[in-house]
Amino acid sequence: xxxxxxxxxxxxxxxxxxxxxxxxxxxxxxxxxxxxxxxxxxxxxxxxxxxxxxxxxxxxxxxxxxxxxxxxxxxxxxxxxxxxxxxxxxxxxxxxxxxxxxxxxxxxxxxxxxxxxxxxxxxxxxxxxxxxxxxxxxxxxxxxxxxxxxxxxxxxxxxxxxxxxxxxxxxxxxxxxxxxxxxxxxxxxxxxxxxxxxxxxxxxxxxxxxxxxxxxxxxxxxxxxxxxxxxxxxxxxxxxxxxxxxxxxxxxxxxxxxxxxxxxxxxxxxxxxxx
Numbered sequence: 224x225x226x227x228x229x230x231x232x233x234x235x236x237x238x239x240x241x242x243x244x245x246x247x248x249x250x251x252x253x254x255x256x257x258x259x260x261x262x263x264x265x266x267x268x269x270x271x272x273x274x275x276x277x278x279x280x281x282x283x284x285x286x287x288x289x290x291x292x293x294x295x296x297x298x299x300x301x302x303x304x305x306x307x308x309x310x311x312x313x314x315x316x317x318x319x320x321x322x323x324x325x326x327x328x329x330x331x332x333x334x335x336x337x338x339x340x341x342x343x344x345x346x347x348x349x350x351x352x353x354x355x356x357x358x359x360x361x362x363x364x365x366x367x368x369x370x371x372x373x374x375x376x377x378x379x380x381x382x383x384x385x386x387x388x389x390x391x392x393x394x395x396x397x398x399x400x401x402x403x404x405x406x407x408x409x410x411x412x413x414x415x416x417x418x419x420x421x422x423x424x425x426x427x428x429x430x431x432x433x434x435x436x437x438x439x440x441x442x443x444x445x446x447x448x449x450x451x452x453x454x455x456x457x458x459x460x461x462x463x464x465x466x467x468x469x470x471x472x473x474x475x476x477x478x479x480x481x482x483x484x485x486x487x488x489x490x491x492x493x494x495x496x497x498x
Contacts, residue, residue, distance in 0.1 A: 229262065229287045239290065243307045247297075250290035253315045258289045261315040269327045272412065272455060277444040282338045285309035291316055302330040306337050319493045325409045332408040336401060339443060350400055353431045355390050360399050390428035407432045416456035 237252040253261075266287070278284050285308070293300045293314040301323065303312040311330065336344040351357060391397045396406035410419065411433055423430040441448045473483040473492075485492050 229266065229289065236291075241305075241308075243305055246295055248293075248295055248303060248305065248312065249297075250293045250312065250314075253289055253291040257291070257315040261289055261313070265323050265327060266313070269324055270331065272458075273331075274444050274446050274451075277335070277440075277447065281443050282334050283309050284311060284334065287311045287313060289313055289315050301326045304330050304333045304337075306334065321413075321493050325413055328409040328412050329405040332405045333401065335408075335440070335443070336404055339439065344404075345399075345401055347400055347404075349435065350404060350432070353428060353435060355428055359390070360397060360403070389426060390432075392422075392429065403432070404436065408436055411436065411452070412455060413459070415459050419456075 235252050235254045239248075239250045239252070241248045266289075270287070288310055290312055291314060293303060293312055293316075295303055300312075301314045301316070301318060304310075305312065311334065313327065313330075340347065388394065388397055391403065392406045392410045396403040407429065410422070414422070423433055437452065471485055473485055476483060481494055483492065483494060
């Protein structure tokens with residue numbers, strides 16, 4: 224269910240600016256139509272999977288704010304968690320459908336992680352014990368690795384499979400421990416069971432990371448145990464079966480460019496059909 228208040232940001236195109244200890248948040252108001260479409264298409268089916276206990280009691284999320292042209296310290300964002308104000312900002316700007324689903328869960332998990340460990344979520348010795356080496360993360364962090372193909376899922380339909388290193392879901396996951404955790408969580412809740420099993424079965428480091436996150440979340444919210452993940456997997460499978468047949472590859476793509484897909488009914492476009 225969706226526990227916190229969901230709100231748009233004032234009038235359409237109205238400028239907004241706020242600060243937190245890490246930097247400056249800017250955005251403009253989105254249209255009512257764009258907000259309503261985003262809520263129906265993404266927020267209800269994606270954020271609605273989380274139990275009220277996790278949202279209200281553990282994270283104490285106060286509100287979800289839907290905006291356009293979201294940026295943090297001048298860098299464009301699709302979503303942004305504001306720990307200080309218990310707020311999750313989500314951009315309603317049109318984007319790759321698979322990416323929007325992923326980013327909701329990725330940024331939400333940052334808030335779960337912070338709620339459990341506070342500032343220690345950056346250090347996390349237990350997480351580092353899962354790694355192949357202690358210095359695998361980029362010295363530049365997530366700020367230095369946004370954009371391009373760094374966050375693209377790495378499965379059989381991934382247009383750039385070489386971007387994933389062993390032990391990481393995406394190249395972006397190797398930017399910092401907090402980004403790694405959020406990328407693994409997004410995979411756990413977005414992938415179809417068969418795709419997820421294949422990924423974890425081929426990568427023992429990823430499998431250990433996934434097991435740790437599942438155990439932590441179950442410790443925070445007991446209803447999010449094996450049965451919750453099984454029910455979510457069945458939901459993803461049904462959605463794929465119902466929706467997958469409508470995705471069609473765009474013909475006559477230029478040489479050496481990744482495959483691109485369009486939805487026959489909604490005309491949505493994506494590099495990554497539902498996994």
